[in-house]
Amino acid sequence: MDSDRFTTCPFCDSCLPLSQLTEHANFHFWELQHDFDLPPIIHRSPNATAPRQSLPREQAAYVSLSGAKYWRGGETSSYNGECKVNEKISCLIVSQTRSEFYKVEAGLMALLKNCLESEIGNSISILSGYVDHFQCLQSEDAGWGCGWRNIQMLSSHLLVQRPEARKALFGGSGFVPDILSLQRWLEIAWEKGFDLPGSAQFNHVIFGSKKWIGTTECAALLRSFALRARIVDFGPKESQSIPGSSADNARNETSIHNLVKEKDKEGRGYHVLMDFVWNYFLDKISIQFGQKHVVFSEKTPLYFQHDGHSRTIVGIQVNHQQKRHLQYNLLVLDPAQSTAALERSLRQKVGWEEHIKRGMHTLKKPQYQLCYVDPGIASEGEVEKLKTIDSIFLEF
Known part of the structure; x- marks a missing residue:
């Protein structure tokens, strides 16, 4: 035949x-x-x-x-x-082409766990499971590719940790595609009706482009595979809608930033974001610390977006200070960093904190967004609803 x-x-x-x-x-x-x-x-x-x-x-x-x-x-x-x-x-x-990346023997998250366990102090940490680090390359995507690299990191987790996602993602290929292939998948998501307003902003074309993307594009791409990608926005109430011209927006952004600074002086502000990340990874149903002070969560990493850059949150550490004060450190993989340098610092347990840890004092932007993926595969009716990209808003 x-x-x-x-x-x-x-x-x-x-x-x-x-x-x-x-x-x-x-x-x-x-x-x-x-x-x-x-x-x-x-x-x-x-x-x-x-x-x-x-x-x-x-x-x-x-x-x-x-x-x-x-x-x-x-x-x-x-x-x-x-x-x-x-x-x-x-x-x-x-x-589609498999993305080339620096593979860390034994796994990056296992090395990070060893470093956290070696610390002396009254702290506990929660980590995502398996995550590969995808770095931006000077010859390919330096300066614009961080959003795609975060999608790759999130996808690397889903392919290993979630069997249902492995079957659904990228036609069941079982690997993380390169940026050009991901761009094609995003265009297909748009053509299928996911995030039509966002698609229109790119004139429905992203393949071969060096345009920046964010959590919305990440959610649209993953939702097109019937995955339950969710977005959470953080900022002052005034940041939910910023009308006007570019000049007006710049003035409003400055005003919003000042509002956040005032709230931060009062002891609030970015605690909202830190508390959310802690409670997200904590997942009280499955987390049991016991005598351990470093554990793995079943939750996906968080695509962490702010103006000008995006990274991937792979966990969080909390230190119990005097007077019951909690000091948080986000545990972050940055696409702008070298994977080889990151691996070396983790294996030698020297300087790794500068690569990974981000305390609350490092949060200086007026607005942040997170994207994560809930378990399971959406039904046909739910998929139709997922085509509209919405978010939860939490006020600083």
Whole structure:
């Protein structure tokens, strides 16, 4: 049977079943549309005149697949039929690329646990389970890729710790894709109706872009796999809506920052965020400290967003001071840091605190956002509701 025969893709030389060749080739045209900013692919009648589009000569190629004629490059860039979402998904599952990263032998979180256990003092710490560190690379995404790297870190946890997520994420590939593949997955999420307002802000295109993303894009991407990604906002009440021009927004941001500073002087302010993170990881149902002062939680890491940068919170430490005062330290993996340097400091137990710990005195931004993933897979009806990205707001 033809479906059992294999053939070679004329574009990328991949060997695949003949029955998948059309969908696979369609993906190349979809990719080409992004690369060369081509007009949307449309269906035309046999007598219609196709628009002329000049492309570099080396991109020109012609092939006949399943009786339908396609052009890759040259002067013609249209073909009969539309590339459906399911076809894009099928092609992306086959073509997506595993992200290359520095793999820490024995696991980064196990090294962090050893360091925390070696500390002397009256403290207790809670950590997420398995998490890989994905660093921004100077040659690839330095200065703009932190949001994608945090999605990769969160995904690395989900793939190892949650079997239901492993089956759902990235077509069941079992690995964390590179940034370009994640960008394609986000565009598919938008096309499926997730976060339409956010999609419009990017003009529905993110593939190949160096634009910054945040918790909303993270939630949309993960929700498109029926995962229950949640967002929590922190800030003064006035920060829930900041109207006006850019100049007005700058003045409002300054005003909001001043409000936070005043509340922080009164002993409140950022305690709201720290208390939330502690209670989130504590998960009283499953956490039992006993004689231990470092334990693992079943909760996912937290995508930690603020103006200008984002990181991943992988746990929290609390020190019991005199007069029952609690001193918190967020335990953070920063995409801007070198994984090799981070591993070295953890193995030697020298300088690792500077890489990992972030006390309340380091929280200086007027607004913060967190994104995490609740357990389980959403039902079909719930998925429809998840297409609208909402959040919980907690006032500083």
